[in-house]
Amino acid sequence: MPSRIVAFNLNGRDVEVMVKPLTTLQTVLREHLHLTATKSGCRQGGCGTCTVLVNGEPMLSCLLPVEDIAGQKVVTLEGITPIEGLHPIQQAFFDNYAIQCGYCSPGVIMVIKALLDRNPNPTRQEIMDAIAGNVCRCTGYEPILRAAEDAARRLQSA
Amino acid sequence: MSEVASEVIREMKREFKVVGKSVPRRDGIGHVTGKTVYVDDISFPGMLHLKMVRSPIHHGIIRNVDFSEAEKVPGFVRVLTHRDVPKNIYTILCLIGVGPDEEPVLAVDRVLYKGEPIAAIVAETEEAAMEAVSRVKLDLEELPAVFDVEEALKPDAPILKPWGTNYFIYEGHHCRRVRFGDVEKGFAQADYIIEEVYNTSPIEHAPTETTACVAKPEPDGRYTVYTNTQALFFTMDNTALILQVPFSKLHFVGGTVGGGFGGKVDVITEPIATLAAMKTGRPVKFKYTREEEMRVSSTRSAWRMYFKDGVMKDGRIIARKVISYADSGAYNRHTPYAVTKHAANIAGPYTIPNVYIDAYCVYTNRQPASAMRGFGVTPASFAVECQMDKIAETIGMDPWEIRFINAYRNGDMRPHQKVVEDATLIEVMKAAAELVGHKLPEHLLKMHSWDREKA
Numbered sequence: 001m002p003s004r005i006v007a008f009n010l011n012g013r014d015v016e017v018m019v020k021p022l023t024t025l026q027t028v029l030r031e032h033l034h035l036t037a038t039k040s041g042c043r044q045g046g047c048g049t050c051t052v053l054v055n056g057e058p059m060l061s062c063l064l065p066v067e068d069i070a071g072q073k074v075v076t077l078e079g080i081t082p083i084e085g086l087h088p089i090q091q092a093f094f095d096n097y098a099i100q101c102g103y104c105s106p107g108v109i110m111v112i113k114a115l116l117d118r119n120p121n122p123t124r125q126e127i128m129d130a131i132a133g134n135v136c137r138c139t140g141y142e143p144i145l146r147a148a149e150d151a152a153r154r155l156q157s158a
Numbered sequence: 159m160s161e162v163a164s165e166v167i168r169e170m171k172r173e174f175k176v177v178g179k180s181v182p183r184r185d186g187i188g189h190v191t192g193k194t195v196y197v198d199d200i201s202f203p204g205m206l207h208l209k210m211v212r213s214p215i216h217h218g219i220i221r222n223v224d225f226s227e228a229e230k231v232p233g234f235v236r237v238l239t240h241r242d243v244p245k246n247i248y249t250i251l252c253l254i255g256v257g258p259d260e261e262p263v264l265a266v267d268r269v270l271y272k273g274e275p276i277a278a279i280v281a282e283t284e285e286a287a288m289e290a291v292s293r294v295k296l297d298l299e300e301l302p303a304v305f306d307v308e309e310a311l312k313p314d315a316p317i318l319k320p321w322g323t324n325y326f327i328y329e330g331h332h333c334r335r336v337r338f339g340d341v342e343k344g345f346a347q348a349d350y351i352i353e354e355v356y357n358t359s360p361i362e363h364a365p366t367e368t369t370a371c372v373a374k375p376e377p378d379g380r381y382t383v384y385t386n387t388q389a390l391f392f393t394m395d396n397t398a399l400i401l402q403v404p405f406s407k408l409h410f411v412g413g414t415v416g417g418g419f420g421g422k423v424d425v426i427t428e429p430i431a432t433l434a435a436m437k438t439g440r441p442v443k444f445k446y447t448r449e450e451e452m453r454v455s456s457t458r459s460a461w462r463m464y465f466k467d468g469v470m471k472d473g474r475i476i477a478r479k480v481i482s483y484a485d486s487g488a489y490n491r492h493t494p495y496a497v498t499k500h501a502a503n504i505a506g507p508y509t510i511p512n513v514y515i516d517a518y519c520v521y522t523n524r525q526p527a528s529a530m531r532g533f534g535v536t537p538a539s540f541a542v543e544c545q546m547d548k549i550a551e552t553i554g555m556d557p558w559e560i561r562f563i564n565a566y567r568n569g570d571m572r573p574h575q576k577v578v579e580d581a582t583l584i585e586v587m588k589a590a591a592e593l594v595g596h597k598l599p600e601h602l603l604k605m606h607s608w609d610r611e612k613a
Contacts, residue, residue: 036199037192039416041366042448049366077192090190094182102189103366103416109190137366137417 006070010035011079019066026050026061029076037077037106041135048134051107052076058114060133077106080113088154089113089147098147100138108134112148121152185414196416197370197386198445205372206235208434208444209287211277211294212454213269216303216523217316220267223277224295231293233286235438238278240264243433244402249490250425253395260319261489261526263400263429269298270318270488271525273454280434280442303523307462307483310522318488318521326486326494326519334501334519338573339512341468344477348468352552355464356541360457360485363530367416369455370445371427373435381432382409387425388418396425397432408432420529424456424491459493459527460485461537463504465545468512473555473563477512480504484534486519487526494519496527496534502574503535506542507583508564513573561587562602567610581607 007016010033017032026043029035029052039049043062050061053075080087086094089112099105108131115122115130122130127148136144188194211223225237240246240262247259247266265276277294281287304310310324318324328334345351371385387393387410394410415422431444446455461484468477482500486493501517532539546564550557565583572578584607591598605611 030199031201034201036195039192039196039367040198041368041416044448046448047366081191081193086187086190093190094186097180097183097186099183099186099189101365101367101415101417102185102194103196105189106192135366137364137419 004067006066008066008069008071009073011075017066021067022065024062025052025059025064025066025069025074028066029061035076035078037081039103039106041103046135047104048107048111048131049104051110051134053110053114056114056117058111075110075113077109080109088158089116089151092147092151092154093144096143096147096150098140098143100136100140104134104136104138108136108144112151115148116152116155120156122148124149194414196367196414197372197384198367198443200372200384201443202372202374202441205441205443206280206282206434206438207284207287208278208280208431208442209284209291210275210450211279211291211296213265213272213274213276213298214296215269215298215300216272216305217301217318218269219299219301220265220269220276220296221299222297224297225277227293227295228279228290231281231286231290233282234290235280235282238264238280238430238434238437239276240266242437243400243429245400248396248400248425250392250396251490251492251495252399253392254495256490256494258321261491270521271454271523273450273525274488275430278430278434280438305522305524307460307485307518307520307522310520311483311518318523324521326490326497326521328494328498328519332518334497334515334517336501336505336513336515336517336573338514338571338575339477341477341479341512341514344512345466345468345479347470348476349471350469350549350553352467352469352545352549353465354545354548355462356537356544357463358458358461358537358540360460360524360527361530362452362455362457363417363419363421364452365415365417365419365421368446368448368451369422369427370443371431372441372443373428373432374441375435375439376409380407380409381435382411383428383432385410385412385428386415386418386422387412387428388415388420388422392423393425393428397429400425400429401433401436420458420531420533421455423529424526426455454525456491456526456528457487458530458533458536459487459496460524461500461541463537463541465541467545467549469549469553471553473549473553473560475508475510475549475564478505478510479514480516482515482517482538483520484518485522485524485527487522487524489521489526490519491526491528492533493527496529498534500534500538502572502576504538504542505573506538506546507566507581508542508546508561509566509570509578510564510573515573558587558591558596558598559602562605565605565607568608583607
């Protein structure tokens with residue numbers, strides 16, 4: 001099947017990409033647009049490292065054909081990173097050592113962003129439920145939970 | 159801990175800039191912003207992709223490999239077989255004197271495990287490489303396979319190694335041996351004989367970032383290899399040996415690893431990707447899929463450990479005999495070394511006057527095992543501590559007490575002929591008891607590692 005143009009909004013900017021049908025959003029981000037903060041751990045929806053926000057909802061970009069998000073709003077980790085300094089969630093992850101090898105961090109941060117956008121004061125259980133699809137093989141889940149709680153406090157006092 | 163000791167430590171902490179303090183992570187900003195560059199984030203114009211043709215069977219003879227349909231796939235660039243690899247048969251621990259070489263980079267005429275690489279296909283895109291791999295026709299003759307360490311040592315087992323045994327040979331011996339005191343005499347004196355067998359399973363590290371590298375030809379004739387290996391120079395040296403090039407031809411760039419846990423210390427992607435870069439003159443990426451990571455990357459080895467302990471009524475272990483088998487899978491990787499570490503540690507952190515250990519490194523038709531977090535020692539610790547609990551239960555003694563009584567002290571001789579220095583087991587157990595809120599009796603609290611109380 002021939003390639004076709006798909007247009008969507010990425011990190012506040014309109015983009016157009018020329019893709020074959022069923023090309024995933026992950027491939028478009030990483031290989032066409034060279035935005036590599038979105039990771040590639042399994043390409044089968046199992047690890048959560050490729051999580052991005054589509055219209056504010058966390059989605060696995062490795063399972064998402066890019067034509068399905070035509071005309072919609074996509075936000076990646078690059079999209080929430082300020083030019084200088086860090087987003088409060090990033091700062092909380094950094095300050096609470098909620099990072100080890102760093103490979104799951106982009107996906108986890110995007111999930112926490114989506115959670116705090118709709119629930120500014122989540123319980124620990126709600127945070128655990130939110131990150132249930134994100135695998136941290138360094139097993140640093142406790143610091144991640146602390147960072148998410150800290151991020152909620154920072155955003156509320158901001 | 160005494161008041162004085164606590165005060166000394168408090169004072170020391172005040173002096174240190176880093177020890178005892180939380181310092182910001184050097185790589186932390188990169189990690190939380192996604193700006194850290196992992197190997198798979200690297201790409202170059204004109205970069206090719208490499209995928210492996212792998213054995214679909216556990217053990218067999220390669221009769222023929224037909225690439226004719228694969229070559230027709232649009233984007234196919236070339237195939238690499240064992241004939242292209244300058245020193246195809248290697249063993250990674252040759253760098254520390256382990257031999258002989260026994261693992262092929264690409265299979266020659268036989269495969270020993272399901273997923274063993276037979277040929278590498280290089281193509282313009284990852285999809286084309288995968289498509290071409292799927293069109294390779296393999297003509298294999300399946301042979302009986304063996305998956306159990308003790309089955310592999312039986313006389314009728316299929317022999318997997320060219321030297322005619324299914325075990326690694328340690329300086330002429332069939333296993334790594336430790337002999338200390340007279341274990342049979344110990345058993346004869348013992349009030350109790352306590353036997354058990356312990357098994358551990360293979361474990362996959364499953365790092366979130368799969369094993370990968372990119373090899374890039376440089377204008378000066380060198381090759382830059384970006385890799386997520388956990389052992390950069392070790393991998394560079396092995397790559398140079400396999401490709402028969404001077405070390406100065408290779409420039410390895412690494413250090414950023416998206417989870418390793420020991421699973422990325424084998425030299426797996428770099429030699430073949432660098433060879434592909436040499437043969438094509440273009441950058442080549444070789445990244446495991448998740449399926450490859452789970453199916454063919456090394457695991458922690460499975461172990462079977464037979465314990466026989468002679469124990470006195472007062473709790474002293476006076477004899478320990480252990481026969482251990484490590485399942486190395488089809489090839490050495492790091493298991494011969496794991497078995498040596500295991501043999502040195504399977505008596506545990508306890509002082510036992512009579513010890514007899516036979517630890518075997520056994521080959522089977524499983525995927526090769528290798529390093530993982532204390533490999534060799536971790537299964538030993540699991541077995542030893544289960545055994546300590548079993549001893550305590552059998553003789554009716556508190557499990558803390560049995561460990562304090564037998565704990566090694568400074569100056570004790572370990573079974574592999576090392577004098578114990580800087581022992582801390584008793585202090586660690588006291589601290590652990592405090593942390594879990596367990597009140598230890600006075601006579602145990604009086605013990606310490608730097609000498610032995612009079613009986």
